[in-house]
Amino acid sequence: xxxxxxxNPFKATAAQTxxxxxxxxxxxxxxxxxxxxxxRSSLLSLFNDPLASMEKMDEVSGDYxxxxxxxxxxxxxxxxxKTGEIKMRLNNNIDLLIVVKFxxxxxxxxxxxxxxxxSWFDFVNMGVNVALWYSKHSAKLATKPELKMEDAKExxxxxxxxxxxxxxxxxxxxxxxxxxxxxxxxxxxxxxxCYIMCCQAEAQEVTIARAVEKKHKDSLIAAxxxxxxxxxxxxxxxxxxxxxxxxxxxxxxxxxxxxxxxAYAMCYYGSALLSEEKCGDSIRCLKExxxxxxxxxxxxxxxxxxxxxxxxxxxxxxxFYINFQKELxxxxxxxxxxxxxxxxxxxxxxxxxxxxxxxxGLVEPTPYTVPVISSNWxxxxxxxFNITK
Numbered sequence: 001x002x003x004x005x006x007x008n009p010f011k012a013t014a015a016q017t018x019x020x021x022x023x024x025x026x027x028x029x030x031x032x033x034x035x036x037x038x039x040r041s042s043l044l045s046l047f048n049d050p051l052a053s054m055e056k057m058d059e060v061s062g063d064y065x066x067x068x069x070x071x072x073x074x075x076x077x078x079x080x081x082k083t084g085e086i087k088m089r090l091n092n093n094i095d096l097l098i099v100v101k102f103x104x105x106x107x108x109x110x111x112x113x114x115x116x117x118x119s120w121f122d123f124v125n126m127g128v129n130v131a132l133w134y135s136k137h138s139a140k141l142a143t144k145p146e147l148k149m150e151d152a153k154e155x156x157x158x159x160x161x162x163x164x165x166x167x168x169x170x171x172x173x174x175x176x177x178x179x180x181x182x183x184x185x186x187x188x189x190x191x192x193x194c195y196i197m198c199c200q201a202e203a204q205e206v207t208i209a210r211a212v213e214k215k216h217k218d219s220l221i222a223a224x225x226x227x228x229x230x231x232x233x234x235x236x237x238x239x240x241x242x243x244x245x246x247x248x249x250x251x252x253x254x255x256x257x258x259x260x261x262x263a264y265a266m267c268y269y270g271s272a273l274l275s276e277e278k279c280g281d282s283i284r285c286l287k288e289x290x291x292x293x294x295x296x297x298x299x300x301x302x303x304x305x306x307x308x309x310x311x312x313x314x315x316x317x318x319x320f321y322i323n324f325q326k327e328l329x330x331x332x333x334x335x336x337x338x339x340x341x342x343x344x345x346x347x348x349x350x351x352x353x354x355x356x357x358x359x360x361g362l363v364e365p366t367p368y369t370v371p372v373i374s375s376n377w378x379x380x381x382x383x384x385f386n387i388t389k
Contacts, residue, residue: 004320065123103115106185138158169192208361260315269285
């Protein structure tokens with residue numbers, strides 16, 4: 001499945017030194033800031049390694065998430081000139097914005113636009129990047145010339161986990177930002193929902209490929225393909241009102257995948273109908289599949305010609321696509337031959353409605369829980385800085 005998944009780029013971000021020398025009073029505060037600096041640096045480095053292990057990404061991202069959440073816990077305080085003691089109120093309402101600023105771009109904006117904001121903003125943006133890494137990790141694994149069962153399972157797990165991370169940050173963290181996200185930005189709820197639906201659909205692609213390889217029933221493959229087509233359609237719908245100069249390329253990918261799996265569904269539904277001796281209906285479904293595949297090929301060319309962010313793939317030149325063309329041709333010739341020799345059914349002008357319902361293989365996001373704030377953030381640590389400096 002190499003070159004089968006379109007991928008948007010990571011969100012670019014500036015390196016962060018966490019220079020707090022002006023406000024740091026005690027070594028405890030300086031030490032945790034050093035840990036935070038190292039955790040963020042390690043996470044950025046790991047983004048450049050799509051073949052790192054999932055366990056390593058869990059560990060490194062977990063370290064950063066648990067440490068960065070300590071920043072918003074730093075609140076306003078009063079200090080006495082006589083003793084220099086600091087009274088803290090750990091009420092989760094202020095941060096070190098005046099000392100540390102974070103810069104993050106949007107993955108689909110090609111003009112290199114940057115946004116600067118506070119630690120919570122960076123926390124959410126890095127969460128999106130972690131989800132993007134899992135999706136890129138799955139795509140990289142899929143480029144292997146020969147996929148083993150373990151590879152397919154990991155690709156499947158990665159895509160479900162990516163969907164879960166996108167969902168967690170969409171539902172529980174992006175909503176807490178002080179300013180609403182701009183349309184087409186990575187934190188736009190419609191964009192995040194599109195990522196969720198896309199990851200679910202791509203995970204089901206893996207399930208379908210596995211079902212075909214193991215020669216499962218045509219009816220099961222048809223039902224799964226139909227649901228996958230709907231997922232891609234729902235993902236595309238999330239972006240229909242957005243600036244097409246920004247999201248147009250991504251939408252073309254979603255549309256070609258939607259149409260491809262519609263063709264896949266009609267092909268295997270037609271094959272299932274033949275096994276039920278409904279040869280006329282079978283032929284009509286298979287011809288509808290050919291039409292959908294022709295439309296897919298046109299969308300593939302439109303996708304390649306569309307400018308926009310992300311990788312440019314050529315799915316119509318991929319073995320998975322070409323093999324399906326051959327299989328569809330074989331199934332249609334078989335149905336027409338059977339009808340000519342045995343059934344002599346009239347081919348209806350319209351394909352029957354697909355009544356199959358997938359009961360197995362449907363994908364849900366793997367629930368993701370952000371690590372809790374590191375226990376290293378304590379009252380003693382918070383008392384180790386003086387913002388009045």
